[in-house]
Amino acid sequence: MGEPIIQIHDLTKTFGSGEGAVTALEHIDLSVERGETFGIIGLSGAGKSTLVRCINLLERPTDGSVIVDGSDMTALTEKELRTARRSIGMIFQGFNLLMQRTALDNVCFPLELEGTPKKEAREKALKLLGTVGLADRAGAYPAQLSGGQKQRVAIARALSTDPKVLLCDEATSALDPTTTLSILELLKRLNAELGVTVVVITHEMKVVERICNRVAIIADSHIVESGPVGEVFCHPRTAAAKQLISPRSGPRAEFGGKERIYRITFDGTTSDRPVVADMVLACGEPVNIWFADTKDIDGKAYGHMLVQLPNDPISAGRMLGYLDEHHISYEEANDR
């Protein structure tokens, strides 16, 4: 650690020209160290996808320099750039697999571009599919795979040319929470086992928390804060960082009058679960607790609780649905 593999200096990217010009990135300075997992987090539209595309020059920076593994990407000829790109793997939110090729042939694809002999390419691809846990799906077409499996194929494909850097552009944003975790674990493992430097672009805190060593926060085309994940997340200095880290800025649920009050009854069967807290987490909206009286009898919870649900009928309906689904009895108690 300590030696930088990616160095971005004073990078600016402007789309269009004249009055219609849009500045996507301005005066970006960034350094990623060899072997680390680096997170770039920002809200959508902040410019983070453009930034990651500037690293392998899928977008050419308007100004500034991008140095990857010692070579200045902006100064390379087209042919040199193509060679340089082979040492930078990339995975995407939409997986971007070739739909007319099997999983195995997708992984072979970058090797085929290089002119690797077919037999050698297949052997390597099979091994990589094994590494990502998909050895048994080698002959499947992408349409026959789940989202998580497709991303695993994409990861194997990105690794087939033994890249030094793996760029992940919102790689888990299209996946459900469980699959997201398994993909993040895989990235973590590949980082540790292969020593590949991982750059993760995301809008999700949990992704950065889970796998990154260091993080940069990008907002309004600028990097507003960067440093070790623990430091940045525990002591955010800027408003943009605070907003990302404690996303309390969304519209708060409103409660009014004495409407939508429900009595939830605990009959001892749910004592091992934090029912109300689970419901709040699952529905993403708070409840207003008016009154609670529960007793612990022989390790089981008995009693009742009066909660007021948010004014928004959709949120309230979702909460009642949650209670129904988990067989928790409740009744309306608006007369209280």
Added chain:
Amino acid sequence: MNAPLFSAQILGQLFGAEGLLATLYMTLVSTLIAYVIGLPLGLLLVVTNADGIRPAHTFNSILGGIINIFRSVPFLIMVVVLVPVTRFLAGRIIGPTAMIVSLVVASAPYIARMVESSAKEVDRGVIEASLSMGASPWQVVFKVIVPEAVPSLITGATIVTTTILSYSAMAGILGAGGLGAIAINYGYYRGRRDIMWFALILTILVVQLIQELGNVLARRTDRRIR
């Protein structure tokens, strides 16, 4: 001349070198040659498009303009306009071989547009991914765009082939030969409606066959479903 429909003479004309065979010959050879010209043109349109892998605005506009001009000329007028070219290339201006010249010139620009639309369906993200792996523009076209667009290209080719077939029938009025010529010569000029209907039904059957073949091929090559 006054032979019944189901006589060796008439059936021989309908199915033989003057009828069905001429139609198939004109249609298939024209389609093949027209694709040799139209396929690269269509791919060039996509590659040089503003959001293509090698944007070239002026070239794209000029090529697009020329294609539009050719597509604006009604087919029968195209045949007349091309008479000197046809005479030069085929040595004569009537008969199936001569008509192939006009069919190719009329359908190649149409094919270019069909190919362009199929190639544009290929997911931009897949092209971006292959560029990120270091693919050259040539590799993007022939290892990504064309293979990914195969089912759509086949569907397009089916439409093109049936269109060329109907053009070739239309060309019957200008001495192309084939089923169209038989239908016009017997049905319109000699009042033999029975022969006209038979030629028409044969044409319909050929179209159905091509369409069904195209559907099956497109389905078989499409790995996105199932």
